[in-house]
Amino acid sequence: MSDNDRDLEDTPAERQAPHRVIGTPAPAPGILADPERGDGDDGGKGTRPYGPGEAEAPELDELPAENPNPVSARNWERVAAALFIVSALASVAFIAAYVGLEVGGDTKGNVVVATLRSNLALGSAMALAFLAIGIGMVIWVRNIMPPVELAEERHPMASPKEDRQAFAETIIEGAEASQITKRPLLRRTLIAATLPAALAPLVILRDLGPEPKGSLRTTVWKKGTRLLVYGTNQPITPADFDSPGGMITVVPEGYQDNDEALAKATAIIIKMEPGQLQVPTRYDDGADGARTLLNSMNWTVDNIVAYSKICTHLGCPAALYEQTTQRILCPCHQSTFQANTGATVIFGPAPRPLPQLPIATNAQGYLVAQSDFQEPVGPSFWERG
Amino acid sequence: MRWITARRRRPLFGYAAVLLALVAVGMLYAAVTGVGGSTASAGSGSSSAQIAEGKDLFDTSCSSCHGLDAQGSSVAPSLIGAGAAAVDFQVGTGRMPLKEIGAEAAQKPPVFNQQQIYAIAAYVASLGGGPAIPTDQQVSTAGADAGNGQSLFNANCAQCHNYSGAGGALTDGKYAPPLTNATNRQIYEAMLTGPEAMPVFNDETLPSADKRDIIAYITQTRAEANPGGFSLGRIGPTTEGLVAWLGGIGALVLAAMWITAKRREERTGDHG
Numbered sequence: 153m154s155d156n157d158r159d160l161e162d163t164p165a166e167r168q169a170p171h172r173v174i175g176t177p178a179p180a181p182g183i184l185a186d187p188e189r190g191d192g193d194d195g196g197k198g199t200r201p202y203g204p205g206e207a208e209a210p211e212l213d214e215l216p217a218e219n220p221n222p223v224s225a226r227n228w229e230r231v232a233a234a235l236f237i238v239s240a241l242a243s244v245a246f247i248a249a250y251v252g253l254e255v256g257g258d259t260k261g262n263v264v265v266a267t268l269r270s271n272l273a274l275g276s277a278m279a280l281a282f283l284a285i286g287i288g289m290v291i292w293v294r295n296i297m298p299p300v301e302l303a304e305e306r307h308p309m310a311s312p313k314e315d316r317q318a319f320a321e322t323i324i325e326g327a328e329a330s331q332i333t334k335r336p337l338l339r340r341t342l343i344a345a346t347l348p349a350a351l352a353p354l355v356i357l358r359d360l361g362p363e364p365k366g367s368l369r370t371t372v373w374k375k376g377t378r379l380l381v382y383g384t385n386q387p388i389t390p391a392d393f394d395s396p397g398g399m400i401t402v403v404p405e406g407y408q409d410n411d412e413a414l415a416k417a418t419a420i421i422i423k424m425e426p427g428q429l430q431v432p433t434r435y436d437d438g439a440d441g442a443r444t445l446l447n448s449m450n451w452t453v454d455n456i457v458a459y460s461k462i463c464t465h466l467g468c469p470a471a472l473y474e475q476t477t478q479r480i481l482c483p484c485h486q487s488t489f490q491a492n493t494g495a496t497v498i499f500g501p502a503p504r505p506l507p508q509l510p511i512a513t514n515a516q517g518y519l520v521a522q523s524d525f526q527e528p529v530g531p532s533f534w535e536r537g
Numbered sequence: 538m539r540w541i542t543a544r545r546r547r548p549l550f551g552y553a554a555v556l557l558a559l560v561a562v563g564m565l566y567a568a569v570t571g572v573g574g575s576t577a578s579a580g581s582g583s584s585s586a587q588i589a590e591g592k593d594l595f596d597t598s599c600s601s602c603h604g605l606d607a608q609g610s611s612v613a614p615s616l617i618g619a620g621a622a623a624v625d626f627q628v629g630t631g632r633m634p635l636k637e638i639g640a641e642a643a644q645k646p647p648v649f650n651q652q653q654i655y656a657i658a659a660y661v662a663s664l665g666g667g668p669a670i671p672t673d674q675q676v677s678t679a680g681a682d683a684g685n686g687q688s689l690f691n692a693n694c695a696q697c698h699n700y701s702g703a704g705g706a707l708t709d710g711k712y713a714p715p716l717t718n719a720t721n722r723q724i725y726e727a728m729l730t731g732p733e734a735m736p737v738f739n740d741e742t743l744p745s746a747d748k749r750d751i752i753a754y755i756t757q758t759r760a761e762a763n764p765g766g767f768s769l770g771r772i773g774p775t776t777e778g779l780v781a782w783l784g785g786i787g788a789l790v791l792a793a794m795w796i797t798a799k800r801r802e803e804r805t806g807d808h809g
Contacts, residue, residue, distance in 0.1 A: 391741075392739075398736055399736035400743065481707070
């Protein structure tokens with residue numbers, strides 16, 4: 153049919169690839185020269201475009217320009233085009249949904265529902281916009297482009313031997329020209345110059361924030377701090393909290409709105425049936441021989457016991473209390489603490505019991521802290537010991 | 538079996554297998570999340586006739602476990618001082634009379650009508666006080682602050698009942714039930730009396746107004762629409778992750794199969 157060449161201006165090229173889309177790459181000679189040439193087994197219909205010694209781009213001649221089934225290709229072209237138009241409309245719908253569906257303060261009705269609806273509209277429109285393009289592209293490749301299987305050879309990972317040799321020679325030449333091997337003073341001082349530069353980032357990193365110092369070991373609870381019910385911010389008396397099986401979250405008075413303080417200081421108090429509460433006397437023998445009291449029945453008031461709400465595993469709020477079994481569970485990793493015997497760990501990954509907050513009543517009868525927690529609350533940290 | 542082996546290598550079989558798996562997961566999910574319904578009406582005043590009726594009902598239906606004088610037994614707690622609110626909750630949600638002793642008394646359609654429940658409640662209350670059934674005004678959410686309710690709910694309830702009230706698991710087979718069907722009064726009574734493993738939140742520590750705020754949060758949250766069409770149980774990352782992994786990856790597998798599927802024979806035959 154054709155004996156065309158690399159000359160792109162030739163009319164035969166135009167004739168043989170009349171449907172080339174504007175914007176696609178310029179026709180390579182091999183492609184346009186011989187559309188019916190498949191994978192080389194073309195039965196001699198095509199003519200080899202390159203003469204001997206002109207084999208610059210022989211691999212290109214495997215791609216025919218036309219789908220062998222033009223009717224089907226045209227139908228699929230319409231489908232793909234329709235999908236692209238759908239995508240464009242969906243993008244317009246995305247913009248319309250963003251502008252049209254208000255979720256701000258003056259929204260009528262439920263703000264949460266308005267936000268959910270807006271998210272749904274935005275997400276659906278965007279998904280449709282991208283999906284339609286993607287499906288259209290796949291249809292294009294599968295049903296419109298000529299059906300050819302291409303195998304592309306991988307390049308070897310290593311550079312050719314000559315290149316590697318040349319590179320090594322360049323390095324050696326450069327080393328000789330710079331005299332770095334001959335001048336040890338320069339070489340050593342240069343190495344010395346890089347060391348402090350490498351250390352500089354460490355210093356900067358060290359200064360990223362204040363050291364925690366002792367802040368991980370203490371909370372804001374002090375002797376006499378009243379326990380306030382979280383949320384209502386009311387102090388409580390043992391007479392108020394008199395229903396066995398009761399459990400409530402408490403915060404230190406004066407810090408009820410201080411999230412940073414509450415992150416460590418939040419506690420729960422539990423009221424038990426008479427006889428249920430049997431907190432053991434437990435000490436921590438420090439490295440220096442000092443003994444710290446960690447649990448005591450003297451830290452409870454009228455069958456009311458207070459524990460840190462911060463799980464000793466990873467710091468989740470451990471306040472899932474089963475009054476029938478007196479177990480405190482952490483909802484994150486199911487660490488289970490036995491509340492009536494000092495919040496000892498009976499299951500799960502927590503390494504230590506929940507710290508007990510020593511409580512008492514003050515002169516007015518309100519529940520107050522006897523002191524801060526006697527051990528650090530929450531998860532382990534490096535220097536905890 | 539031979540039918541399957543004969544067709545296993547057909548190209549459509551892959552699609553069918555993935556589709557079947559997706560449908561199976563969906564049906565399993567629907568089976569797990571069933572819904573029911575229960576309601577309760579309000580109002581009761583106790584008279585000696587009502588107490589007598591309650592004692593009759595108690596003797597026939599409750600005393601085998603709780604004892605003829607409601608003093609309790611090895612399998613059931615004493616009800617002296619339990620209060621009318623506890624009876625209204627336990628019997629009104631169908632938990633009592635207990636069908637079988639297990640980790641958790643399951644919710645089921647109530648055995649008694651509301652008048653009978655009030656009679657039993659009046660009888661139990663006459664044995665020794667306890668929290669009374671909350672009034673309509675106490676459980677009304679009119680003017681309640683759902684925002685404050687959310688804060689209190691997150692601090693005290695969400696650990697067990699999940700932030701949207703969908704419930705959750707406890708130890709040894711116990712569970713915190715979903716709050717989807719609970720009436721305002723039942724929610725109030727549960728807080729007041731601490732049924733089963735639930736802690737007690739009495740009116741002194743958690744005042745009536747705050748309980749109303751919590752009820753407002755629960756009712757408002759569960760009334761929210763599911764604009765996506767699926768609530769996924771509202772239990773958050775577990776079902777969302779399951780759907781994303783099974784549904785999403787299933788869709789990706791289908792898409793990958795479609796993209797890379799061999800084309801029809803007549804096409805390749807043309808030039809081959």
